Amino acid sequence: MTSFTSSRLARIRYALxxxxxxxxxxxxxxxxxxxxxxxESGQATRTGEAVIRSEFTLTDHxxxxxxxxxxxxxxxLAFFGFTHCPxxxxxxxxxxxxxxDMLGDTAERVAALFITVDPGRDTPEALAEYVSAFxxxxxxxTGSEADIAAAANAFRVFYxxxxxDSAPDGYVMAHSGYIYLMTPDGQFETGFxxxxxxxxxxxxxxxxxxxxxxx
Numbered sequence: 001m002t003s004f005t006s007s008r009l010a011r012i013r014y015a016l017x018x019x020x021x022x023x024x025x026x027x028x029x030x031x032x033x034x035x036x037x038x039x040e041s042g043q044a045t046r047t048g049e050a051v052i053r054s055e056f057t058l059t060d061h062x063x064x065x066x067x068x069x070x071x072x073x074x075x076x077l078a079f080f081g082f083t084h085c086p087x088x089x090x091x092x093x094x095x096x097x098x099x100x101d102m103l104g105d106t107a108e109r110v111a112a113l114f115i116t117v118d119p120g121r122d123t124p125e126a127l128a129e130y131v132s133a134f135x136x137x138x139x140x141x142t143g144s145e146a147d148i149a150a151a152a153n154a155f156r157v158f159y160x161x162x163x164x165d166s167a168p169d170g171y172v173m174a175h176s177g178y179i180y181l182m183t184p185d186g187q188f189e190t191g192f193x194x195x196x197x198x199x200x201x202x203x204x205x206x207x208x209x210x211x212x213x214x215x
Contacts, residue, residue: 054078054186056151058115061128061140068186071111075189075210076182080157082118082173083130090134091194092177097135098199099206106207107137109184115141117159118173119148155180181206183213 054068054076077096081089093114100107114131116122119142122130127140143151152159159175179192189209192202 052156052180052188053154054180054182055154056115056141056143056147058141058143058147058151059124061124061131061142063124066141071113072186073184074109074111075184075206076111076113076180076186077206078113078115078155078180078182079178080115080117080152080155080159080175081177082116082175083122083126084118084168084172086172088175088177088194092179093131093134093138095194095199095202096179097138099203100135100137102200102203103206106210109210110137110206112138113141114138115148115151115155117148117152117157117175119143119145121169181209183209 054071057065057067060066077099079089079092079096081092083089096112100110100112103110112135114127116127122140122142124140124142127142131138131140141151142148151157157176157178159173162172162174163170164172177193179194181189181192183189190205192205197205
């Protein structure tokens, strides 16, 4: 893989940080919508509708067309990235793999999804080779440009093609770096970022979420 110069890496990282700020604002807004409004004693409480949702029609790394319904009943860990990513994606997928390992038998109740933002290069075959290098439980998902845009919109993920002469094929993809934890019915539970906590703590938080959910 072609090496990036320091200045160009800096520009890409600044763009990613900017996208991460936007995504953080979206996540903050989500938490606000999920906060129950004050109610008088004895009244039922209501929460707002989550703006982040698991909703997609994509092709998995085996070539099978799937929707979010294929993963209902399991918790989802969803991360958007691309196989030519120089740093954020491989480190995040390695981190997710460690979390899955630490979950032990509980990992069977989790669908770990890697959704590409670079469908032009990330074919099912390319994704199959890529995700298998990290963990056998990872599922790679791709599709048309429209398919990916719709999935990213549902998860409120931001991504952008950036021209870069020294990169493979002359471009890279800037994208937000959150790992989304979705409940078995496809609703947003919380978001993580690799580096914010060690993998054992993320595994513990996932178990805690499962307990709160009644599993």
